[in-house]
Amino acid sequence: MKRTVSVFMAISLIGILVFGGCEKQEKEVKDSTKEIVVAINSETGGLDPAGMIALTYLAYSVSALDELLTFDENGEIEYRAAESYEVNEESTVWTFHLRKDAVWSDGTPVTSKDFSNTIARALKPESGSGYANYLFPIKNAEAVYNGEADIESLGVDTPDDDTLTFTLEKPCVYFLDLLRLPVYTPSCSAYALDASDGWDKSPETSVANGPFYLDEYVPEQYFVLKKNTRYWNADEIKLDKITYRFFADQQSMANAYETGEVDVATGLQSSVMELYEGKDDLYITDTIxxxxxxxxxxxxxxxxxxxxxxxxxxxxxxxxxxxxxxxxxxxxxxxxxxxxxxxxxxxxxxxxxxxxxxxxxxxxxxxxxxxxxxxxxxxxxxxxxxxxxxxxxxxxxxxxxxxxxxxxxxxxxxxxxxxxxxxxxxxxxxxxxxxxxxxxxxxxxxxxxxxxxxxxxxxxxxxxxxxxxxxxxxxxxxxxxxxxxxxxxxxxxxxxxxxxxxxxxxKSCNLIRPDIRGIAQIPATGALEYRHAYIAEEN
The missing domain is CATH 3.10.105.10 (Dipeptide-binding Protein; Domain 3)
Structure with missing residues (x-):
């Protein structure tokens, strides 16, 4: 399916003559890995949800991080890190109950303090978060950001590991929509201490609470996500690995698809629409x-x-x-x-x-x-x-x-x-x-x-x-x-x-290998999501 697999197969064939059965067994294990390679734009920003983020984070987070909840294509709530919530009559106090079976990819529990950790760090201007103002509906959040109040006065409470409560300045009719934003997603309190110390791009410290976790990050080249077998819904995740490769321009992305170096290329130039017209590879979407x-x-x-x-x-x-x-x-x-x-x-x-x-x-x-x-x-x-x-x-x-x-x-x-x-x-x-x-x-x-x-x-x-x-x-x-x-x-x-x-x-002009199924559009943004993607078996 990919050039990397083809090269490996060639090497393995030679290796059989030298190493015999052991090499053959290793080949069979590697060939069974279900993986896709996705082409994305040049590296921009970091992976810390509380820091200065851009396109790279957006590619990473949809597969690696679970928000409290989101909305599906029918506008119905899809619970992820949370399993339920309640709100008071005034719509000013929102309480979320976290999944008790949710753990980070290193096996440690995901707690309410991991959510408050992201929020507290994002409210430090030096973190460089462009999303900090979306926290301002929370009581005293804007004052904390401006240095006019202490973090202790913030309307975010963690009475226990499984409960997270937001007290708002006033009712906010779109508050549930805000929960999918970076500043409302968790960052592990054990590692995520400062946006500038590089923890977010190091596999040892950049743990994830979603279907995939960071396995490798090579600046300006690529990063690799592997399936998080500890994920609460791991049985529904079919891919073993997603590799995101950085490209400087759209033409390079299209070329990489043509040569088989990548399996998915998004946001390509309009000329691709004509080249692939009538082919199953072409996938056109409306971008919001x-x-x-x-x-x-x-x-x-x-x-x-x-x-x-x-x-x-x-x-x-x-x-x-x-x-x-x-x-x-x-x-x-x-x-x-x-x-x-x-x-x-x-x-x-x-x-x-x-x-x-x-x-x-x-x-x-x-x-x-x-x-x-x-x-x-x-x-x-x-x-x-x-x-x-x-x-x-x-x-x-x-x-x-x-x-x-x-x-x-x-x-x-x-x-x-x-x-x-x-x-x-x-x-x-x-x-x-x-x-x-x-x-x-x-x-x-x-x-x-x-x-x-x-x-x-x-x-x-x-x-x-x-x-x-x-x-x-x-x-x-x-x-x-x-x-x-x-x-x-x-x-x-x-x-x-x-x-x-x-x-x-x-409109977004995308190329996707026809045997890759389950790629969905995020209703809120129109972007593609790979967490439920799978490779169809050949007949």
């Missing part, structure tokens, strides 16, 4: 994601709403998508095009008018009003983006369109994915490419990123009215009224203040 640009409000003239609006109105997204690929679809929304409204079953963004419409003439008028008629005197801005094919194509089209329509010059700066991520988080950019895939099935996963206190707000947005609308939606129990508040918030941020430049949403 938005590709957009951050204008840094701390950089002039991007602090002027007229300039931000002009940039938005001057981009021809239809033309952009035709050039970038068939796997893209224009959007002027921040909330992902394919995110469903749970109440109506329709796409959420269809419940309100579009935030704005493109208009080159109006864009030119606004730029002139801001003091830059026909682009004269406009400073050269730099657009930072990752060295991925889709982002490179996008950058060139944006550069050409803004020159043609506004007569302004945009300098392009391609960066390695990790560098782009780090520089953006530090606010060192004029314009920066951003992509957000939903973390959970609620529009708040998008709207929260533009809040004044958001740890992902790296472009200097401070808007009291926007904060008020989003905060009001947090406690609104009437789904119709809540949806209206969230639509108003998006309209304010994207259609009036133009805090971002939305570009397009995407």
């Amino acid at each position: 994601a938005t590709r957009y640009i951050y204008p840094n409000l701390n950089v002039k003239p991007l602090d002027d709403v007229r300039v931000r609006k002009a940039l938005n109105l001057a981009i021809d997204r239809e033309e952009l998508c035709k050039i970038v690929g068939d796997d893209t679809e224009p959007t002027v929304n921040f909330i992902a095009r394919y995110m469903k409204d749970r109440q109506t079953g329709e796409y959420f963004v269809d419940g309100a008018k579009k935030p704005f419409e493109e208009n080159v003439e109006e864009a030119r008028r606004l730029l002139a009003e801001a003091g830059y008629p026909d682009g004269k005197g406009f400073p050269e801005l730099t657009y930072h983006y990752p060295t991925l094919e889709m982002d490179s194509d996008t950058a060139q089209v944006i550069q050409e369109q803004l020159k043609k329509n506004l007569n302004i010059d945009i300098k392009l700066n391609a960066q390695e994915l990790q560098v782009n991520y780090t520089e953006r988080r530090a606010g060192r950019f004029d314009l920066c490419r951003m992509n957000w895939t939903a973390d959970f099935a609620d529009p708040y996963t998008y709207l929260s990123m533009l809040l004044s206190n958001s740890t992902y707000n790296c472009s200097g947005i401070r808007d009291v009215e926007y904060d008020r609308l989003v905060e009001q939606s947090d406690t609104e129990t009437d789904p119709v009224k809540r949806a209206q508040l969230m639509h108003e918030a998006e309209q304010l941020a994207v259609g009036e203040k133009f805090y971002i430049i939305p570009l397009y949403t995407m």
